[in-house]
Amino acid sequence: MDSTTNLTESDHVAGQYRSTDNLRTRRDVWGPGPEGVSPVDVLRTLVLSSRPRRVVEIGCGTGQFARSVLDAAPDIDYVATDLSAAMVAATRALEVPADVAPSDVLPLGDGSCDAAVAAWMLYHVPDLDGTLRELRRVLRDGGTLHVATNGREHLADLLGEAGGGPLVTQFMAENAAEVLGRHFEHVVQRDIETRATFADHDAATAYLATFSPDLAQSLPHFEGPRTYAGHTAVLSAH
Helix, strand or coil: CCCCCCCCCHHHHHHHCCCCHHHHHHHCCEEECCCCCCHHHHHHHHHHHCCCCEEEEECCCCCHHHHHHHHHCCCCEEEEEECCHHHHHHHHHCCCCEEECCCCCCCCCCCCEEEEEEECCCCCCCCHHHHHHHHHHHEEEEEEEEEEEECCCCCHHHHHHCCCCCCCCCCCCCCHHHHHCCCCCCEEEEEEEEEEEECCHHHHHHHHHCCCHHHHHHCCCCCCCEEEEEEEEEEEEC
16 A cells, blocks of 8 residues: 555645644654654754744644744744644644745745745645745745655554555655755755654554554554654755
């Protein structure tokens, strides 16, 4: 079975993010890997290190990342966007300015942002190059795009046990630098291994069900907790 079926199809994406439940279920199982490093922390440090005055985030989800940036640097003019009204509502509930907007048509002027963020979402956009062109447009000269994505072997052991294939997407750790290089001159990538911990079989099937009910039903029963490796990449491009 293809583990990434319909990742860019609008109906599938809309269904995935109609509420915040799926995203919260997936997010809550993750922790640092052998390095003791969280990719979210790495991403936030990169954003803050450039001391941006204005940041735009596409696919902001529940707003947790935006809120953490503003907690560290409250003077930043942070513009969060998402296609999902539920995600925008959750972000606004954290007192982060947010609007419903497609990633390839942003309500921002040319060169109006110092930094842009696209965290674990570029594998969803139907027009990847169109979205990257739009981000390039709204970034000032010298502005930086910060992204995070998963690799081909992300959760490979769990997916394999359930009869699934590798996570092959249009934007993954293995090709992200090449894709960004079509629109930005300099790209730096850091690969980070993470860990997903499931308290029991029910927790693992609940996770799988958020994107593939078939895989959830196919996962053989196991007793007690299990931990699986995740593979992510954090990149900056300017």
